[in-house]
Amino acid sequence: MVKGRMLQGARAMAEMCALCRPKVISAYPITPQTLIVEELSQIVADGDLEAEFINVEGEHSAASVVLGAAAVGVRVFTCSSSQGLLLMSEVIFNIAGMRLPVVMICVNRSVSAPLNIWNDQQDSIIMRDSGWIQLYAENNQETCDLLLQAHKIAEDHRVMLPAMVCCDGYVLPHAYEIVDLPSQAEVDAFLPSYDPIYKLDIDNPTTMGAFADPEKYMETRYMIQETMKKSLSVIEEVARDFGSSFGRSSYGLFEKYRVDDASTVVVALGSMAGTIKDVVDELRDQGEKVGILRLICYRPFPKEALYEALSAAENIVIMEKDISLGGSGAVATDMRAVFYGREACPRISGFILGLGGRDITVDDIKTTISKAQHQVADADFVGLKEDLELEGING
Numbered sequence: 001m002v003k004g005r006m007l008q009g010a011r012a013m014a015e016m017c018a019l020c021r022p023k024v025i026s027a028y029p030i031t032p033q034t035l036i037v038e039e040l041s042q043i044v045a046d047g048d049l050e051a052e053f054i055n056v057e058g059e060h061s062a063a064s065v066v067l068g069a070a071a072v073g074v075r076v077f078t079c080s081s082s083q084g085l086l087l088m089s090e091v092i093f094n095i096a097g098m099r100l101p102v103v104m105i106c107v108n109r110s111v112s113a114p115l116n117i118w119n120d121q122q123d124s125i126i127m128r129d130s131g132w133i134q135l136y137a138e139n140n141q142e143t144c145d146l147l148l149q150a151h152k153i154a155e156d157h158r159v160m161l162p163a164m165v166c167c168d169g170y171v172l173p174h175a176y177e178i179v180d181l182p183s184q185a186e187v188d189a190f191l192p193s194y195d196p197i198y199k200l201d202i203d204n205p206t207t208m209g210a211f212a213d214p215e216k217y218m219e220t221r222y223m224i225q226e227t228m229k230k231s232l233s234v235i236e237e238v239a240r241d242f243g244s245s246f247g248r249s250s251y252g253l254f255e256k257y258r259v260d261d262a263s264t265v266v267v268a269l270g271s272m273a274g275t276i277k278d279v280v281d282e283l284r285d286q287g288e289k290v291g292i293l294r295l296i297c298y299r300p301f302p303k304e305a306l307y308e309a310l311s312a313a314e315n316i317v318i319m320e321k322d323i324s325l326g327g328s329g330a331v332a333t334d335m336r337a338v339f340y341g342r343e344a345c346p347r348i349s350g351f352i353l354g355l356g357g358r359d360i361t362v363d364d365i366k367t368t369i370s371k372a373q374h375q376v377a378d379a380d381f382v383g384l385k386e387d388l389e390l391e392g393i394n395g
Contacts, residue, residue: 001246003180009140009173010035012181013105016144018049019187020103020151022077024069026054026062030084031117032169033107037079059084063091070100071208073199075151078102081169082109085123089130095162096131097220098209101154101194102162105147108270108321109169110356118357119169120321121269125330131224133163133231134299136269138255140177143167145242146251146296148182152191152238159231160197161224168271170357182246190245228300235297253302255294256309258284262291264315264373267335269295272319272353272360279365290369295331303338311344317372319365319382321354328379349377358383 007015013036017025025044027037044053052069056062059080066076080088085106095102106124110116124134135150137143143165150163167173182190198206212220236252243250257277259265266276273294283290293309310316318332327333332350339345349372354360364383371377 001182007179008176011039012179014039016147018043023074024052024076026065027078028059028062030081033079033081059087063088066102067095070102071200073196075194079105081107082123092130099160103150106164106166107169116356120355122322124166125322135165137167138273140172141179149238156234171271253297253305257292259291263289265313266292266317268319301334306338313346316346316348318350323352347376351380351382353382
């Protein structure tokens with residue numbers, strides 16, 4: 001273990017990717033993911049990783065390359081952001097449907113239009129229905145740790161599904177933080193060589209991605225759904241193994257911070273959780289019983305574990321950087337389903353913050369918590385510019 005290195009997030013992620021020994025890497029540059037691609041291409045060019053780095057003309061092709069490479073039985077890696085991830089979407093669904101354990105980093109960024117290159121989580125949230133496991137990181141250390149775990153989870157023969165590690169654009173990959181990276185020997189001991197159950201092989205012919213008529217298609221969705229649910233235990237198992245192997249607290253499905261005796265619990269994804277923890281500490285000092293549950297595993301959605309963790313709360317406050325336009329925030333919608341028809345019935349409020357990279361301030365968080373303690377909110381936008389002329393836009 002090499003401890004205490006001050007690294008830019010993108011460099012740390014690239015080094016962690018190389019330690020996982022992918023044989024094929026293909027990604028197309030798009031802000032703010034580009035730095036990871038640059039660092040990986042340099043690592044391969046310097047001879048520090050024996051892999052094929054394949055340049056392509058776009059994200060659809062990048063995803064197609066790693067699909068094909070995974071289909072012939074090698075470990076692969078890709079990454080993308082925003083419009084690039086959306087351009088990949090056809091292949092994203094194909095990868096999951098073919099049960100290929102591709103691993104990617106999604107550097108979260110808003111989607112157009114209007115064009116915006118700053119952070120929110122709309123891009124990966126759009127892909128929540130694709131059949132990919134989704135893990136959300138709070139900081140650069142966790143992004144690297146989850147990347148290693150993602151390979152082990154995806155390649156587990158009980159799972160064989162792709163995994164996406166999501167990190168907030170600019171906030172993480174462009175920031176310098178102290179990161180501990182394991183040695184190659186430590187990674188090799190934790191992550192065994194890729195051993196696919198099935199692959200394309202001329203000596204043992206197999207069909208992948210075949211046509212499925214109405215007599216068979218529905219069963220393929222059912223099998224992925226059931227595997228998703230069963231993979232929750234694998235995610236927790238891998239997290240425990242990681243904790244014992246590397247001496248850092250395990251991750252699992254979510255992190256609870258001052259939740260057990262809290263009457264009000266905030267639920268959030270990604271880097272904004274750090275600021276929320278500071279607000280929780282401040283409110284605790286003032287006598288308020290507030291906590292935060294930081295959701296790490298968003299897909300599969302850990303319904304039963306969340307019910308157990310949050311059933312004693314009076315108020316659940318969802319703060320998220322996405323919006324299902326015409327509906328609600330995605331996480332809030334999922335959370336309401338957890339408690340529907342159950343004995344425990346806390347008030348669940350949903351708030352939309354930080355879209356397009358807008359700052360999420362301490363005052364925003366306090367205002368959100370206070371509002372949820374007095375009335376139920378549904379997809380309330382926090383931090384709107386009061387002097388912005390919306391009348392004409394709203395008709």
